[in-house]
Amino acid sequence: MHSVRRDLGMLRDRRFALLLAVRTISVLGSGFAPVALAFGVLALPGSTATTLSVVLTAEALPMVAFMLVGGVIADRLPRHRVMMAGEGLNAAAYLSLAAMMLTGWAPVPALATAAAVSGVATAIFFPALTGIVPDVVPTERLQTANALLGLGTNISRVAGLVLSGGAVVLLGAGWSLAVSGAMFAVAATMVTALRLTPAERAAAERHSVLADLREGWREFASRQWLWVVVAQFSILVMAVQAAHGVLGPLVAKESLGGAPAWSAVLAGEAVGMIAGILVTLRLRPRRPILVATLLTLPTALPYLLLGSSAPLWAVVAAAVVMGICFDVFGVLWNTTMQREVPPEALSRVSSYDALGSLMFGPIGLLVAGPVAIAIGPRPALLACAVIVAGVSLLALLSPGVRGLRAPVEETVEEPVAAAPDGAPAEAGA
The missing domain is CATH 1.20.1250.20 (MFS general substrate transporter like domains)
Incomplete structure (x- = not known):
């Protein structure tokens, strides 16, 4: 505890x-x-x-x-x-x-x-x-x-x-x-x-920018759990952008009461975001990336319910669940990356993470409108739910995602004294 x-x-x-x-x-x-x-x-x-x-x-x-x-x-x-x-x-x-x-x-x-x-x-x-x-x-x-x-x-x-x-x-x-x-x-x-x-930030060897990027890519690509989940999120974020940015507001305008209804959905997600952080203060899973990836499955719920003509209260409740899941994922993901990646390459690896995860998001926004016109916003939302759940299940097939374990000290936390007078806390590698 x-x-x-x-x-x-x-x-x-x-x-x-x-x-x-x-x-x-x-x-x-x-x-x-x-x-x-x-x-x-x-x-x-x-x-x-x-x-x-x-x-x-x-x-x-x-x-x-x-x-x-x-x-x-x-x-x-x-x-x-x-x-x-x-x-x-x-x-x-x-x-x-x-x-x-x-x-x-x-x-x-x-x-x-x-x-x-x-x-x-x-x-x-x-x-x-x-x-x-x-x-x-x-x-x-x-x-x-x-x-x-x-x-x-x-x-x-x-x-x-x-x-x-x-x-x-x-x-x-x-x-x-x-x-x-x-x-x-x-x-x-x-x-x-x-x-x-200086003890906490070792001086970096001077290379060209391209050499530094190649080194960062090697660190990124050498960890299966890392690149698999980033690949998952490149598709997942595309579907979420389409659903959140275009399709959800369209359905809210057509049949749920307009902007107030969509604001209620976003408020539910915000409540979940705060509650999710409180969960992560208690949660210490032995397999953090497995748990984090499993938590991306319920994030399809709001889109499934919106596409199925569910009542607003159900969609708001699902948005709360989505907020909790995404925030627990974020904390487990950042913690694992900070622990597993060498400090001297961490920022470069995190930039590959951000670039890979977000690069298809604009495509989701771009195609959402034409798809909604072609097949309707509700079927398009159901397709987004299927995409979110499908790529999450595919990511779970990775042995790296399922097998990465947190060290024992992450699960049994010992008290750490506050550094006196702002003295540097000793950072582990």
Whole structure:
């Protein structure tokens, strides 16, 4: 058993508490950004849906294009400095967008350029975030650390989405974007205090970027459980994007009562996201990747019920289950990757993970509309449910997925004293 007191005791470690604060503030800023940006762009004179599409695409493409480079940078340099650069670039991007909205000078090329800077910032930031956790906490505390980080992330994400709508109405899109940029700036300032000692971050050998990418690929491809689940998620995320982004809202509009009904589904998922983190504070499976992969099977439930004309309450309940499953998966996945992958290659491997998992998502969004027109949104949702369940079952055929075991110390956790006066916690390899 793992006591809540022992878990929360990690907050007494100054560096982990600082990392948690940085991540929570950053996600709160991210929660403000999408709503403010969408309504701000659409409110501009002469703006159309195409204008918004151009701006959002300008943000998404650099994020994908620079993700692998972000992994190389985070493995070469101290990760707190890389995170600071990412947060600083995001602050600059959103403050620039805010200035354009507030002054009324907002040509599409300038909006797209600022959005592209934000995409690059995200590509730099996330590989460093994955890699920095084992730099800050010891190996036997990784799952607890990931769970607490996830709890703060999910609460901030929900709060940001809830507050952003009111902020846009009360303050306007420009000032809401300024609030988002200010939060990124605060996070960038705070992360400067998260200094890692040379003992924790061995100096990386200097190679070309291509050589570093090849080395990261070898680490990624040599672990069957890793590439199998990433391949699973490349298809799963495509189906989820289609269902969540297009097909679900279509069905909600046609037969469930419109936007309030879809908001209820998203709220149920958010509740599940928070509950899932609380589950992971207690759960210590001996076969973490097997359990994580099994938990992707129930994520097909909301789409199955939506496609079967189930009542709204059932769909909301299934969304709660989906939120729990995805969050438990995320904590088990990050913990296992941080434990199994060498620290000097962790950010590059996590960038391959992110790129592989997300690369087909835009295709799901692109084909969802035509498929819904051709066969109807409900049959298309049933197809999404079949795809999610099918690729999850295929992943379970992998011996690497079924057989990877957590070390004994991960399942029987010993108390760890908080580092005095912010001294570095000894990180396991």
